[in-house]
Amino acid sequence: xxxxxxxxxxxxxxxxxxDAVAMEGFTHLIPFAAGHEVIRQxxxxxTLIRMTPDLIYDQLIGAGCTRKLIFSWGGNPGVGSLHRxxxxxxxxxxxxxxxxxxxxxxxxxxxxxxxxxLPFAVLRGYNGTGLETLNRAPxxxxxxxxxxxxxxxxxxxxxxxxxxxxxxxxxxxxxxxxWGITGVQREAVLASARxxxxxxxxxxxxDPRPGAVVLPGWTVTFVAPAPGGAHPSYALxxxxxxxxxxxxxxxxxxxxxxxxxxxxxxxxxxxAGPP
Amino acid sequence: MTYTADEMMTVAAARAxxxxxxxxxxxxxxxxxxxxxxxxxxxxxxLIYESGTIGAKPGRLPLSIGDGMLAETxxxxxxxxxxxxxxxxxxxxxxxxxxxxQIDKFGNINTTVIGGDYGNPKVRLPGAGGxxxxxxxxxxxxxxxxxxxxxxxxxxxxxxxxxxGAGRGDRERLGLTGxxxxxxxxxxxxxxxxxxxxxxxxxxxYPGVSASAxxxxxxxxxxxxxxxxxxxAPTPAELDALRRFQGSHxxxxx
Numbered sequence: 001x002x003x004x005x006x007x008x009x010x011x012x013x014x015x016x017x018x019d020a021v022a023m024e025g026f027t028h029l030i031p032f033a034a035g036h037e038v039i040r041q042x043x044x045x046x047t048l049i050r051m052t053p054d055l056i057y058d059q060l061i062g063a064g065c066t067r068k069l070i071f072s073w074g075g076n077p078g079v080g081s082l083h084r085x086x087x088x089x090x091x092x093x094x095x096x097x098x099x100x101x102x103x104x105x106x107x108x109x110x111x112x113x114x115x116x117x118l119p120f121a122v123l124r125g126y127n128g129t130g131l132e133t134l135n136r137a138p139x140x141x142x143x144x145x146x147x148x149x150x151x152x153x154x155x156x157x158x159x160x161x162x163x164x165x166x167x168x169x170x171x172x173x174x175x176x177x178x179w180g181i182t183g184v185q186r187e188a189v190l191a192s193a194r195x196x197x198x199x200x201x202x203x204x205x206x207d208p209r210p211g212a213v214v215l216p217g218w219t220v221t222f223v224a225p226a227p228g229g230a231h232p233s234y235a236l237x238x239x240x241x242x243x244x245x246x247x248x249x250x251x252x253x254x255x256x257x258x259x260x261x262x263x264x265x266x267x268x269x270x271x272a273g274p275p
Numbered sequence: 276m277t278y279t280a281d282e283m284m285t286v287a288a289a290r291a292x293x294x295x296x297x298x299x300x301x302x303x304x305x306x307x308x309x310x311x312x313x314x315x316x317x318x319x320x321x322l323i324y325e326s327g328t329i330g331a332k333p334g335r336l337p338l339s340i341g342d343g344m345l346a347e348t349x350x351x352x353x354x355x356x357x358x359x360x361x362x363x364x365x366x367x368x369x370x371x372x373x374x375x376x377q378i379d380k381f382g383n384i385n386t387t388v389i390g391g392d393y394g395n396p397k398v399r400l401p402g403a404g405g406x407x408x409x410x411x412x413x414x415x416x417x418x419x420x421x422x423x424x425x426x427x428x429x430x431x432x433x434x435x436x437x438x439x440g441a442g443r444g445d446r447e448r449l450g451l452t453g454x455x456x457x458x459x460x461x462x463x464x465x466x467x468x469x470x471x472x473x474x475x476x477x478x479x480x481y482p483g484v485s486a487s488a489x490x491x492x493x494x495x496x497x498x499x500x501x502x503x504x505x506x507x508a509p510t511p512a513e514l515d516a517l518r519r520f521q522g523s524h525x526x527x528x529x
Binding site for chain 1: 302303325326327328338339340341342343345346347352354355356359360363364387393396397398399400401402403404405406407408411412433434435436437440445449450451452
């Protein structure tokens with residue numbers, strides 16, 4: 001059964017230095033509040049896993065929390081580059097960043113394998129691409145179909161230590177409900193050893209929603225209320241995407257000093273939120 | 276009506292989509308063009324975004340592939356593993372509509388790194404996203420990209436997504452099920468693969484664009500069709516629809 005705790009306590013108890021952490025949410029329901037709490041608690045040497053690193057990982061990379069990034073598309077959607085990510089890859093600032101990169105289909109299938117308790121997943125993909133031949137990608141291998149003899153691609157399962165997601169709501173026993181673009185969050189939670197779910201609100205009853213994903217409370221480790229915790233992404237039914245923030249981030253992240261000031265004013269100086 | 280080279284490019288790209296097609300849409304230029312097509316000659320165009328939104332009908336340009344409006348207007352919203360495994364991979368989708376940072380004469384696309392080597396690149400680009408499997412599995416692919424020496428190169432620095440590889444026979448050898456890139460639509464005109472060699476050839480030019488301008492802005496020895504089509508300028512209706520979309524896009528960024 002999920003424990004309902006504060007965000008600070010959830011991060012404190014679920015995430016350790018050196019953990020592999022998957023903070024998912026495909027452009028919608030991105031767990032920014034939880035990411036900021038990880039920065040505040042100064043976790044180090046994390047392997048961060050996420051299909052679209054987005055601003056949340058730009059911030060965690062720039063804050064020096066990250067040793068390795070496993071991803072498939074690292075940009076500021078609709079705006080341009082992730083400058084902290086680029087600075088880490090191109091100039092090793094503030095610390096060197098190891099990368100392991102995939103396609104979206106590959107990452108999605110790696111989570112599916114992890115959630116399914118399998119060591120790998122199979123797809124038609126990567127053939128002829130540079131991703132397939134990278135020495136640093138021992139997670140992509142050809143495999144022969146035992147039935148047809150066809151050569152397909154195997155990708156290694158992702159088994160993160162911790163999944164972190166944001167959802168619209170949970171009930172008092174920790175059952176979690178999310179809807180709209182649900183991305184790869186269910187797979188990320190089921191693939192991980194532990195999980196932290198931040199929610200817009202905790203309610204008495206989860207009335208049905210079309211297309212909703214429900215994660216039963218016994219599949220979740222911690223639920224923490226964090227209203228607005230997806231900002232500047234959004235929570236369908238609760239908030240709209242703050243497009244201006246995504247645009248403004250470009251200038252903040254472009255420069256190390258501006259970024260460092262942002263970190264100190266907007267993350268370190270901010271309390272963790274409601275207990 | 277006067278118009279910019281980017282407007283001409285977007286209009287030409289929109290015209291490449293036929294009504295009733297299913298289209299896997301990349302964000303940026305391809306999304307603008309696909310939405311313009313739906314607003315003009317192709318009202319039944321099915322827009323599919325990798326966020327899992329199938330049959331999205333946005334009333335303004337989406338700002339990202341996960342724009343809430345895509346989910347709210349879609350016929351169905353599915354998970355990310357499902358959009359790639361059930362919808363893209365089996366070859367159900369007619370056309371993949373993509374952008375590129377670099378593209379070469381065989382239509383191979385790079386969105387990963389430029390210059391240096393992979394471990395120590397001069398420029399780190401966002402990476403693959405959905406593109407490798409979109410170019411592999413859609414029945415055909417259309418690429419929308421501005422044409423210049425940075426983007427149009429003899430060989431891409433990194434093959435993120437395979438067009439025709441090193442030429443004829445490579446897609447079959449690699450087991451790629453879709454037919455590959457059929458058009459590259461640029462700010463100068465349209466390129467199509469040579470039926471024999473599969474090397475991209477300039478087969479269409481916009482009004483006022485000379486063949487020599489296209490040659491100058493290409494990083495390989497560009498082949499130009501003997502009698503390239505002069506592509507019709509945007510109609511007032513096309514420009515009007517495009518500007519309405521882009522106006523709403525600019526306003527939502529304010």
